[in-house]
Amino acid sequence: MPGSAAELRALERLREVRGGEAAARKATLLRSLARRRLATAAQLLRLHEAACFLRAYPDSGAVLAEAERLLTTFAGRGDLRRHRLELADTGIAGTAIHYRFYAPTARWLARRFPARLAIDWPEFTRRDRLKSLLYLLAPYCESPPPDERKLSLPQWLARLRGEPESDAAFLIRRLAGLSRRAPLGDHLYEDLDLPIRLAPGAEVPSRTTARAPGSPAAIRAAPLDRSRPDLRIAARRRPLAIRDVAPREGEALVDLAREAMLTRARDLDVFAQADPASVRMIDWDDGFQLACMGAAPEGRFLLEAVYGFLMLQGGVPIGYVLASALFRSSEIAYNVFETFRGGEAARNYGRVLATVRTLFGSNAFAIDPYQLGHGNHEAIDSGAFWFYRKLGFAPPDAARLRLLRSEERRIRRDPSYRSSPATLRKLAAGYVFFHLGRSREDVLGKLPLDRIGMAVTEALAVRAGSDVERGLDGCAAAAAAALAVRDLRRWSPAERAMFRRFSPLVLALPGLAGWSRDERAALARLIRVKGGRRESDYVTLFDAHPRLRRALLRLATLESRTVIPAEAGIQSGDRSQRRPGPRLSPG
Numbered sequence: 001m002p003g004s005a006a007e008l009r010a011l012e013r014l015r016e017v018r019g020g021e022a023a024a025r026k027a028t029l030l031r032s033l034a035r036r037r038l039a040t041a042a043q044l045l046r047l048h049e050a051a052c053f054l055r056a057y058p059d060s061g062a063v064l065a066e067a068e069r070l071l072t073t074f075a076g077r078g079d080l081r082r083h084r085l086e087l088a089d090t091g092i093a094g095t096a097i098h099y100r101f102y103a104p105t106a107r108w109l110a111r112r113f114p115a116r117l118a119i120d121w122p123e124f125t126r127r128d129r130l131k132s133l134l135y136l137l138a139p140y141c142e143s144p145p146p147d148e149r150k151l152s153l154p155q156w157l158a159r160l161r162g163e164p165e166s167d168a169a170f171l172i173r174r175l176a177g178l179s180r181r182a183p184l185g186d187h188l189y190e191d192l193d194l195p196i197r198l199a200p201g202a203e204v205p206s207r208t209t210a211r212a213p214g215s216p217a218a219i220r221a222a223p224l225d226r227s228r229p230d231l232r233i234a235a236r237r238r239p240l241a242i243r244d245v246a247p248r249e250g251e252a253l254v255d256l257a258r259e260a261m262l263t264r265a266r267d268l269d270v271f272a273q274a275d276p277a278s279v280r281m282i283d284w285d286d287g288f289q290l291a292c293m294g295a296a297p298e299g300r301f302l303l304e305a306v307y308g309f310l311m312l313q314g315g316v317p318i319g320y321v322l323a324s325a326l327f328r329s330s331e332i333a334y335n336v337f338e339t340f341r342g343g344e345a346a347r348n349y350g351r352v353l354a355t356v357r358t359l360f361g362s363n364a365f366a367i368d369p370y371q372l373g374h375g376n377h378e379a380i381d382s383g384a385f386w387f388y389r390k391l392g393f394a395p396p397d398a399a400r401l402r403l404l405r406s407e408e409r410r411i412r413r414d415p416s417y418r419s420s421p422a423t424l425r426k427l428a429a430g431y432v433f434f435h436l437g438r439s440r441e442d443v444l445g446k447l448p449l450d451r452i453g454m455a456v457t458e459a460l461a462v463r464a465g466s467d468v469e470r471g472l473d474g475c476a477a478a479a480a481a482a483l484a485v486r487d488l489r490r491w492s493p494a495e496r497a498m499f500r501r502f503s504p505l506v507l508a509l510p511g512l513a514g515w516s517r518d519e520r521a522a523l524a525r526l527i528r529v530k531g532g533r534r535e536s537d538y539v540t541l542f543d544a545h546p547r548l549r550r551a552l553l554r555l556a557t558l559e560s561r562t563v564i565p566a567e568a569g570i571q572s573g574d575r576s577q578r579r580p581g582p583r584l585s586p587g
Contacts, residue, residue: 004036008043011050016342019221023060030054030066037079041086044079048092049339052207056316056340059221071208075200084200091263093206097198098123099265103186104272104299106172108258109198114169116204119154120195127153129192130171134160136188137174168196198262205259207339213252215315218287225347231392234350235357235365235436239290241283242358250276253291257310260317264337270308270322273299277533284351287314288344290321292359297494297531302502303449303552305535309355311336311348318343321352325360325539327549329443332356333371349391353434360539363436366445367393372428383419385427393432396439396446400427442553451556456508472500479503482512483524491528498531499524509551519547 011029014022030051038044051067051074058064074080075094080087087095098120101109109117124130130153138160151159154167161170175189198204245253257271275296282290291310300306301324309321319336334352336345356362367388373379395401403426410417419427431445441447476499480488483506488496506512506523515523526541526548542548 004038018059018223027062027066034070041083052339056313074208091207093208094200102267103189110169110172116199117166117168118197119168120197123195207263212315217314225344228346229350235353237354239282250279253279270295282355294535305539323356327442328543329364330356330362331366331444359536364443365434367432374428380424393434395432448556456504475503476500479506483520485524495528495531502527510554
């Protein structure tokens with residue numbers, strides 16, 4: 001045991017030292033530690049993290065081979081079996097995961113691993129709510145009388161479900177099937193705040209063996225590049241390649257993205273609702289890749305296009321990006337997984353901005369307050385605001401600019417100075433922006449898009465009342481007439497559904513009657529593309545439609561109630577231009 005601890009410390013010291021004798025020594029240490037037993041759970045976790053890092057950033061073929069060998073056999077280690085309970089929720093192979101998954105992820109887990117899911121009953125605090133839903137979980141002929149039979153909730157679920165289905169898989173599936181309108185079942189499920197246990201197994205996701213199929217490893221004998229890029233130069237670079245992937249590889253990459261989140265107690269809607277047909281791989285140098293995926297049409301926002309990117313280094317997931325795009329601007333959330341934060345975060349951020357610019361044509365970028373530390377203690381502790389500031393981001397308001405300049409003067413006088421948590425929270429109180437061109441106001445983070453949703457909502461409240469479905473039918477017919485769309489039956493089901501969803505906004509656009517035939521046809525086309533395979537194509541069409549952009553900007557600035565003519569027949573079930581989300585679990 002003492003020798004094992006010493007070897008582990010030596011491996012950690014050498015983790016950042018590259019090539020030559022250091023590489024040979026690391027391979028020897030990995031080979032030895034694969035055979036040795038460690039005394040504590042903390043030591044096992046440290047070994048696991050060091051091996052994961054070296055698998056992503058190997059400096060020799062021997063280091064890569066030994067890291068992969070150690071990780072492949074990690075679940076079978078005797079010391080892991082001893083410390084399995086202590087290592088729960090680490091995402092290490094052979095350990096359990098406890099989490100309150102969002103509904104789309106829960107459904108995916110119920111399809112993939114139904115026998116491995118279970119309700120964590122001791123942690124379940126909303127039993128009364130579930131009890132009140134029991135009558136909805138069974139068809140009328142079963143009519144379970146929960147108040148007449150004194151059965152516990154686990155006993156009731158055991159009666160209702162089939163074998164060998166688990167209680168968790170049954171509840172997830174039955175709630176999802178309550179209504180054809182998926183948000184209802186999702187809302188009921190998430191209101192339960194159901195604690196789920198995902199038991200370990202050979203087929204169950206883990207961080208230990210996660211790797212993208214077909215991605216080549218990249219041997220990096222030279223020191224890692226921790227320099228801070230000039231974003232004005234870096235964002236104008238182009239990836240080595242942007243390529244479509246085969247359907248099977250797309251499905252594997254979507255699964256890998258979901259697994260990367262759930263094994264770190266996180267959840268991201270765009271991954272949970274990703275469409276495998278939308279997946280593209282973006283290749284950069286030194287083994288860095290971005291697996292780019294968009295949501296299926298039913299999970300998309302009405303205006304912005306939202307994409308998720310799984311960051312890969314040598315095929316190993318090292319972080320993720322969430323990017324929305326509209327008005328030639330993008331809002332970006334960037335997160336490097338803790339294991340890999342000693343890597344090349346700033347360099348990779350430059351690659352992310354360049355990728356977003358290439359895909360969406362964005363020349364303005366926004367960071368939302370949560371990423372900076374607003375309500376996010378992890379970002380405050382890590383000084384996330386300064387990561388973005390040193391890359392060139394700045395707040396737009398005078399008060400925060402004054403505070404920022406004061407802090408920068410103090411840093412110049414004393415390089416060891418660090419902003420206090422209270423100061424960081426003030427700096428993180430609003431968006432920060434980076435502009436490749438001139439600074440402008442019509443960008444995500446500044447545009448009051450909520451007013452667009454409210455303009456439609458107010459008009460619908462006046463004209464539609466509660467008959468949503470009939471209203472949507474009338475709205476779609478009126479919008480089709482306004483845009484001279486006569487071939488909706490030739491559209492795919494997803495495209496028709498998007499037109500129906502979009503139609504109330506079409507009819508609320510100020511000045512639509514004065515548009516040319518070509519401008520109306522272009523609007524119909526971009527709505528169809530919005531419901532098609534690739535949302536990034538929609539962004540291109542949107543930004544090429546100046547009349548639509550001006551109309552939306554005008555709608556966003558209207559303060560009074562927007563009254564839509566009664567003859568338009570406007571009614572809608574979309575109560576806002578933006579659905580709740582995209583949800584990103586804190587931390």
